[in-house]
Amino acid sequence: xxxxxxxxxxxxxxxxxxxxxxxxxxxxxxxxxxxxxxxxxxxxxxxxxxxxxxxxxxxxxxxxxxxxxxxxxxxxxxxxxxxxxxxxxxxxxxxxxxxxxxxxxxxxxxxxxxxxxxxxxxxxxxxxxxxxxxxxxxxxxxxxxxxxxxxxxxxxxxxxx
Amino acid sequence: xxxxxxxxxxxxxxxxxxxxxxxxxxxxxxxxxxxxxxxxxxxxxxxxxxxxxxxxxxxxxxxxxxxxxxxxxxxxxxxxxxxxxxxxxxxxxxxxxxxxxxxxxxxxxxxxxxxxxxxxxxxxxxxxxxxxxxxxxxxxxxxxxxxxxxxxxxxxxxxxxxxxxxxxxxxxxxxxxxxxxxxxxxxxxxxxxxxxxxxxxxxxxxxxxxxxxxxxxxxxxxxxxxxxxxxxxxxxxxxxxxxxxxxxxxxxxxxxxxxxxxxxxxxxxxxxxxxxxxxxxxxxxxxxxxxxxxxxxxxxxxxxxxxxxxxxxxxxxxxxxxxxxxxxxxxxxxxxxxxxxxxxxxxxxxxxxxxxxxxxxxxxxxxxxxxxxxxxxxxxxxxxxxxxxxxxxxxxxxxxxxxxxxxxxxxxxxxxxxxxxxxxxxxxxxxxxxxxxxxxxxxxxxxxxxxxxxxxxxxxxxxxxxxxxxxxxxxxxxxxxxxxxxxxxxxxxxxxxxxxxxxxxxxxxxxxxxxxxxxxxxxxxxxxxxxxxxxxxxxxxxxxxxxxxxxxxxxxxxxxxxxxxxxxxxxxxxxxxxxxxxxxxxxxxxxxxxxxxxxxxxxxxxxxxxxxxxxxxxxxxxxxxxxxxxxxxxxxxxxxxxxxxxxxxxxxxxxxxxxxxxxxxxxxxxxxxxxxxxxxxxxxxxxxxxxxxxxxxxxxxxxxxxxxxxxxxxxxxxxxxxxxxxxxxxxxxxxxxxxxxxxxxxxxxxxxxxx
Numbered sequence: 026x027x028x029x030x031x032x033x034x035x036x037x038x039x040x041x042x043x044x045x046x047x048x049x050x051x052x053x054x055x056x057x058x059x060x061x062x063x064x065x066x067x068x069x070x071x072x073x074x075x076x077x078x079x080x081x082x083x084x085x086x087x088x089x090x091x092x093x094x095x096x097x098x099x100x101x102x103x104x105x106x107x108x109x110x111x112x113x114x115x116x117x118x119x120x121x122x123x124x125x126x127x128x129x130x131x132x133x134x135x136x137x138x139x140x141x142x143x144x145x146x147x148x149x150x151x152x153x154x155x156x157x158x159x160x161x162x163x164x165x166x167x168x169x170x171x172x173x174x175x176x177x178x179x180x181x182x183x184x185x186x
Numbered sequence: 187x188x189x190x191x192x193x194x195x196x197x198x199x200x201x202x203x204x205x206x207x208x209x210x211x212x213x214x215x216x217x218x219x220x221x222x223x224x225x226x227x228x229x230x231x232x233x234x235x236x237x238x239x240x241x242x243x244x245x246x247x248x249x250x251x252x253x254x255x256x257x258x259x260x261x262x263x264x265x266x267x268x269x270x271x272x273x274x275x276x277x278x279x280x281x282x283x284x285x286x287x288x289x290x291x292x293x294x295x296x297x298x299x300x301x302x303x304x305x306x307x308x309x310x311x312x313x314x315x316x317x318x319x320x321x322x323x324x325x326x327x328x329x330x331x332x333x334x335x336x337x338x339x340x341x342x343x344x345x346x347x348x349x350x351x352x353x354x355x356x357x358x359x360x361x362x363x364x365x366x367x368x369x370x371x372x373x374x375x376x377x378x379x380x381x382x383x384x385x386x387x388x389x390x391x392x393x394x395x396x397x398x399x400x401x402x403x404x405x406x407x408x409x410x411x412x413x414x415x416x417x418x419x420x421x422x423x424x425x426x427x428x429x430x431x432x433x434x435x436x437x438x439x440x441x442x443x444x445x446x447x448x449x450x451x452x453x454x455x456x457x458x459x460x461x462x463x464x465x466x467x468x469x470x471x472x473x474x475x476x477x478x479x480x481x482x483x484x485x486x487x488x489x490x491x492x493x494x495x496x497x498x499x500x501x502x503x504x505x506x507x508x509x510x511x512x513x514x515x516x517x518x519x520x521x522x523x524x525x526x527x528x529x530x531x532x533x534x535x536x537x538x539x540x541x542x543x544x545x546x547x548x549x550x551x552x553x554x555x556x557x558x559x560x561x562x563x564x565x566x567x568x569x570x571x572x573x574x575x576x577x578x579x580x581x582x583x584x585x586x587x588x589x590x591x592x593x594x595x596x597x598x599x600x601x602x603x604x605x606x607x608x609x610x611x612x613x614x615x616x617x618x619x620x621x622x623x624x625x626x627x628x629x630x631x632x633x634x635x636x637x638x639x640x641x642x643x644x645x646x647x648x649x650x651x652x653x654x655x656x657x658x659x660x661x662x663x664x665x666x667x668x669x670x671x672x673x674x675x676x677x678x679x680x681x682x683x684x685x686x687x688x689x690x691x692x693x694x695x696x697x698x699x700x701x702x703x704x705x706x707x708x709x710x711x712x713x714x715x716x717x718x719x720x721x722x723x724x725x726x727x728x729x730x731x732x733x734x735x736x737x738x739x740x741x742x743x744x745x746x747x748x749x750x751x752x753x754x755x756x757x758x759x760x761x762x763x764x765x766x767x768x769x770x771x772x773x774x775x776x777x778x779x780x781x782x783x784x785x786x787x788x789x790x791x792x793x794x795x796x797x798x799x800x801x802x803x804x805x806x807x808x809x810x811x812x813x814x815x816x817x818x819x820x821x822x823x824x825x826x827x828x829x830x831x832x833x834x835x836x837x838x839x840x841x842x843x844x845x846x847x848x849x850x851x852x853x854x855x856x857x858x859x860x861x862x863x864x865x866x867x868x869x870x871x872x873x874x875x876x877x878x879x880x881x882x883x884x885x886x887x888x889x890x891x892x893x894x895x896x897x898x899x900x901x902x903x904x905x906x907x908x909x910x911x912x913x914x915x916x917x918x919x920x921x922x923x924x925x926x927x928x929x930x931x932x933x934x935x936x937x938x939x940x941x
Contacts, residue, residue: 052322061320066244067237069446071397072479076863079397107237120235124227127827130835131669132234133397133446139235161871165863167397167447168669169838170831171874 041109056091067107078164081137088144107136130168195640258306261856262340281468284314307519310484340549344516355547363545370538375508379499398446405472419706426455443696450555483861487554521552524560569909631918635909641898642790643714648702657765665704671828683724710898723780788890794818807930821888840907
C-alpha cells in the first residue's frame with residue numbers, strides 16, 4: 026500500500042455486494058469505516074486491539090478482525106458484514122442455527138461469531154467439532170455460549186459426508 | 187394498600203423491610219401450564235443475529251460528539267495542575283473538563299469534583315474528559331492534556347491496608363466494614379471435635395469484562411434528558427442521574443433496550459455516564475462515551491481479592507460440629523464486597539459457627555458485585571476444606587455433604603420454599619460416574635461442590651398488559667434484558683395467562699418511558715420478581731376483558747362462564763376471536779396493571795451440585811477440564827432453553843475463575859498486570875468443557891415463594907464450579923490448592939510442596 030494522505034483519500038470497495046466509492050481518513054480502521062463512516066453498526070468494537078473477535082467481518086470471504094485492518098487495505102476487495110447475510114429478509118442458515126439452538130445470550134459478540142462461522146463453512150463445509158473450536162478460538166463470548174455456538178455451526182454445516 | 191413486614195435477600199444479604207402491598211396480587215399458584223416450561227427460542231433473537239439490535243455503543247444522534255477520559259497513571263496522587271489549553275485548541279474539540287475548570291459548571295461543580303477530583307485513588311481514576319467530533323480527535327486531545335501529579339504512598343493488600351499507619355485510601359480510614367457473626371460456641375466445640383481441618387486461601391481479583399463495554403449516550407430533549415446506557419437498572423440510573431444533575435425524576439428517561447452483558451458491573455450509574463452528561467451540558471451537543479477495553483479492565487469494577495482462613499471440624503461420625511471462617515477483602519477505592527463467609531453460615535447444618543469479614547479500602551479500582559458476589563470466593567474455601575475433612579474422616583465427599591445437609595436454613599431457622607439438594611447430589615454423582623472415582627494422585631481427578639444462593643426476588647415491580655385492537659397484547663415494564671432471556675420469559679408468562687400464542691404478545695422493556703418501575707436485574711431476581719408482576723398484569727387484563735366480552739356476547743355480567751381459549755373468548759357455544767372483540771372496542775383500551783406481591787415467610791434459597799472431571803499434567807502443571815456435570819434446582823423453569831444457557835455460561839465463567847482469570851495489580855507500582863483481554867484470560871471455545879446439566883423437579887413450581895413458582899438462576903451456576911474444579915485438581919494430583927486461579931506455576935508449587 027502506498028502511503029497516502031494527510032486528509033481524506035479515495036477508496037473503492039465492495040460492501041455487502043454494493044460498490045462504494047468513499048473518501049476516508051487514512052488512519053481509519055476497517056471497523057471505523059464501517060461504523061463511523063457507513064453506519065453499519067453490526068460489527069462491534071469490544072476490545073479494539075484484536076483480542077476478542079467481536080468486530081469479525083469477511084474480506085474476500087475470509088474472517089478478519091476489522092479493528093486491526095486499515096480501511097485502505099480493503100481497496101478493491103469485497104467486504105461482507107452481518108448486515109449482508111440475510112437476503113430479502115430471509116436469515117442465512119448460520120443465523121437461523123444460532124436462533125434455533127439459542128447460541129447467544131447478550132448478543133454483543135454474536136455478529137462476530139456468526140461471521141467467523143460463515144467464514145469457516147466457506148472453506149470447510151463439513152467441519153468437526155474440534156475444527157469449529159479452533160476456528161472460533163479467536164471469538165470471545167463472556168456469556169459462555171461456546172457449547173451452543175459449536176452446535177449451531179455444526180447444525181448449519183453441510184453435515185457428515 | 188396495606189403494609190407488611192418481610193425479609194428481602196439481595197446478593198447473599200438479608201434484611202427486614204416494610205412493603206406496601208397492592209390488593210389482588212395474591213393469584214393462586216400457577217400449577218398446570220400449556221406453554222410455560224416448553225423450550226422456546228428467544229422472541230427477540232432476530233435483531234441479535236442480524237446486527238440490527240442497537241446497543242448503547244451503536245446509538246448515533248445528529249450532532250453527536252464522542253468523548254474520552256484521561257485516567258491516572260498513579261495509584262495515589264494529588265492532581266497539582268491540569269493544563270488543557272493545547273487540547274482545547276485542537277480542531278474538532280468541543281469541551282474539556284477536569285478539576286481545574288469544573289467551577290465553570292456552576293451549580294454542578296460539586297458533583298463534577300466527586301468524579302474529577304484533586305486526588306486520584308487508583309491507576310485508572312478519572313482525571314479529565316474531552317468531547318470531540320470524532321473518537322480519534324478525542325484520543326488526540328487526551329494526549330495534549332498536561333497533568334502534574336504529586337505521587338502519594340499507596341496500599342494494595344487488604345491485610346496491610348488495615349494495619350496501623352497504612353496509607354489512607356479515603357478520609358476516615360481503610361476499614362470499609364467489619365462484620366462478625368456467630369451461633370453456638372466454636373471454641374468449646376473445637377475442643378471436643380474428632381477431626382479439625384484448617385485451610386487458607388487467597389483469591390485473585392476477577393474482572394467482569396462484559397463484551398459490550400460500559401457506554402452511555404446523553405442527549406437533551408428540551409429541558410429533559412435522555413440517556414442510553416448499558417445498565418442493569420434503567421430506573422436506578424434515572425434516579426442517580428436526576429439526583430446528580432438536580433433534575434426532576436420525570437425529566438430523565440433512561441433507555442437500555444439492548445445490553446451486551448453486565449454480570450454485576452452495570453448495576454448503577456457509573457462515573458462515565460455523569461461525565462458524558464457534564465460534557466453534554468458544556469458542549470450543548472449529544473455526547474457518546476464508550477469505554478475502551480483497558481478501562482473496563484481497571485476502572486469499572488471487579489470481584490474483590492480475598493485472603494481467607496477457614497476451620498471445619500466434625501465428630502467421629504462426620505457431623506459438622508464447628509465452622510470458623512475469616513476473610514480479608516480488598517474492595518479498592520470505595521468499592522463493594524459480597525458476603526464471602528455467607529456460604530459457611532448457610533450451606534451446612536452446624537450448631538457452632540463463627541464468621542468474620544474485614545473489608546478494606548485499597549488503592550485499586552472499586553470492587554463491585556460480580557455474579558454470586560462473595561459466595562463464589564467463599565465457597566472455594568469452604569468446599570476445599572470439606573473435601574479435606576472427608577479425606578481425614580475416611581468418608582466419601584458426597585456422603586459427607588449428604589450427612590450435613592441442612593433441613594432448615596441454618597442461619598435463620600426459616601423453612602425453605604423448596605430444597606432438593608440431596609437429589610441434586612445423587613443425580614450428579616450418577617452422571618459423572620462418582621463411584622469409579624479411584625484414589626487421589628492418578629492425574630485424573632473427580633471433584634464436587636455445592637451451592638446455596640438466595641434467589642427469591644422482591645417487590646416493588648410493576649407491569650401493564652393492554653389488549654390492542656387487533657387482538658394482540660402489549661406488555662410494558664421498566665425491567666431490562668441483560669442477555670438472560672427476560673423478554674422471552676415474560677412473553678411466555680403473559681401468553682400462558684392469556685391463553686394466546688406467543689406471537690400475539692409483545693413485551694416492551696428497557697426504557698423508563700415505556701414501562702413502570704422495575705428493580706435492578708441482579709441478585710438472580712429478575713424472573714422471581716418480574717414473572718409474577720407480569721402474570722398479575724395479564725390476569726387483570728384478562729379479568730376486565732372477560733367482563734367486557736360477556737357483555738359484547740349479550741350475556742349478563744355475571745352470567746355464563748366466559749373463558750379465554752386459544753385467542754378466542756368463549757361462553758358456552760359462543761366464540762369470539764380476540765381480534766373481533768378488539769375491533770368492536772376500537773381504540774378503547776383494556777389495560778391490566780400488575781404488581782409483584784410481598785415475599786412469603788419461606789426462605790427462597792436455590793441449591794445445586796456440580797461435579798468436575800479433570801486431567802492434569804504433573805510435568806507442566808496444566809489442567810484440562812474434560813467434563814462438568816451441573817445439577818440445579820430453581821423451581822419452575824419458564825424456558826428450559828435459556829435456563830440451560832445460564833448453567834453453561836455460569837460454568838464457563840466459573841472455569842475461568844478457577845483456572846485463568848487474574849486481575850492482579852503489580853504490588854510495587856499499583857498498576858494492572860492484566861488490563862486487556864490478551865493478558866486477562868477469559869475462557870475461549872478451546873477451554874469450554876463438555877457440560878451436562880439437569881434440573882431437579884423442573885416442571886414443578888416451588889411452593890411458598892411466588893405465584894409463578896419460579897426462583898432465580900442467573901448466579902447459582904457459577905458458585906460451585908471453581909470449588910468443584912479445585913477439588914478435582916486436588917484429587918488428580920494429591921495436592922492442597924491455596925490460591926486461585928490455579929495456574930500452572932501454582933500447581934507446580936503445590937506438587938513440590940506435597941512431595
